[in-house]
Amino acid sequence: AADLKKAEEKITTLAEERDGALKEVEDLKAKIVELEGKLQESTGAAVVGSDEK
Numbered sequence: 788a789a790d791l792k793k794a795e796e797k798i799t800t801l802a803e804e805r806d807g808a809l810k811e812v813e814d815l816k817a818k819i820v821e822l823e824g825k826l827q828e829s830t831g832a833a834v835v836g837s838d839e840k
């Protein structure tokens with residue numbers, strides 16, 4: 788019974804770690820999308836700027 792309790796605690800801990808990791812991945816994906824948008828804006832502005840010369 789003690790082993791079962793330890794196993795249940797380990798499963799709970801692993802599930803919490805997994806959920807935390809998944810949330811981190813989602814946050815990073817959002818940051819990447821945001822940075823890609825900024826990058827496109829800046830390269831777009833750079834292209835427009837060089838066309839005007």
